[in-house]
Amino acid sequence: MRYHLVFLWVLVLLVGTIDWLLWRILITKEVQQGWRKWLGVAGLIVLPILFLAGFLYFGLQIPDASSPQVYNSFGTFLTIFLLIYLPKIFFLFVYGVGRLPDALPRKPARQPERHYPRITRAKFLSQVGIIMATAPFVTLLFGVLKGRYAFYTRHLKLSFPNLPQAFDGLRVVQISDLHLGSFGTNRDPLKEAVELINAEKPDLVLFTGDLVNNFAGETRGWDEIFGKINATMGKYSILGNHDYGDYSTWPSEQRKAANFKSIVAANRKLGFKLLRNESISLSKDGDVIALSGVENWGHPPFPQYGDLEKTWSQTNGEAFKILMSHDPDHWDAEVVGKKRYDLTLAGHTHGMQFGFELGKYNWSPAKYKFKRWAGLYQVGKQFLYVNRGLGYLGMPARVGMPPEITVLTLRRG
Structure with missing residues (x-):
């Protein structure tokens, strides 16, 4: 049981970190208010708690399960989790790779260069990341609806x-x-x-x-x-x-x-x-x-x-x-x-x-x-x-x- 609890806390820490990073990237100071602010709070606090509770529940139920319904319910829960968090992970990967050049040291330019505002670059990467993050969502959804029966x-x-x-x-x-x-x-x-x-x-x-x-x-x-x-x-x-x-x-x-x-x-x-x-x-x-x-x-x-x-x-x-x-x-x-x-x-x-x-x-x-x-x-x-x-x-x-x-x-x- 001790190892199960360690796994669960590592999982919730990972989920919380993902949501926190997305909050920092996507929610600017101008929109950190009203319904968008509460949506961010839900993603940052409520979702990790809900998924922690879900994994804890099934972690306790499955060993003593007396019917296949418990296994099937866990499969559905796991699918929902992946449908939500795989696109998030994919987005963060694309965004992080795109911003990597900003973290590398640069030699002083000999001639004046035109610099675009940092926010423009960030917005561009965010849009690209959002578009590309739809791929794992659509792929997994197809696997659920069609792939498992495509003999x-x-x-x-x-x-x-x-x-x-x-x-x-x-x-x-x-x-x-x-x-x-x-x-x-x-x-x-x-x-x-x-x-x-x-x-x-x-x-x-x-x-x-x-x-x-x-x-x-x-x-x-x-x-x-x-x-x-x-x-x-x-x-x-x-x-x-x-x-x-x-x-x-x-x-x-x-x-x-x-x-x-x-x-x-x-x-x-x-x-x-x-x-x-x-x-x-x-x-x-x-x-x-x-x-x-x-x-x-x-x-x-x-x-x-x-x-x-x-x-x-x-x-x-x-x-x-x-x-x-x-x-x-x-x-x-x-x-x-x-x-x-x-x-x-x-x-x-x-x-x-x-x-x-x-x-x-x-x-x-x-x-x-x-x-x-x-x-x-x-x-x-x-x-x-x-x-x-x-x-x-x-x-x-x-x-x-x-x-x-x-x-x-x-x-x-």
């Missing part, structure tokens, strides 16, 4: 010399990180996603974890939607770090165990066969490949329920093997060079729900947390694909990192 289908073709002939052309659709509680009662977006999945006519649909945010109740009513996903060779799933109920304080271990049991059962109701540290064989025209699913394994603070040794022991010498593992860090820790899985599918990162991609170059804050955070990776003859997630968590927005449906076509190379 994007990514197609990849991968070749493997050891892929059995009967599986040449196998179409695998991967989805990940549904976080059903974040959608609340809004079913329509994921109906569209299911239509996009079926349009790809997949042989396999593989879901790589995080069905919920925390609670089994989030899955109610979704079976009618996900039950309509069609795959000729089946639909399989694994558990993600959010599926264990670890992000809440439970009144008893029995309640937590009952919640987890219901989440496990929900995978079956939604039409998925859940693989929990186990492997199965998939057969076609006399050829066989292995499909393995390991429980969540991540670096702390993420849980390590995965048992790859147990999972690997259930394979039967198949020439080609696919592994589902929620956290991409698991690939480097226990798979590459240790277990001969040809293709590993992961999720977990969401691409931080923010970033951009220009051709082959992509960037997201996720790259500073995860070594493998989105897209395709290869080490030797082993491949990892990290799905950016179909749902969202926390802030109800996606900016430059659209919800993803991955279609992998496997060829015999």
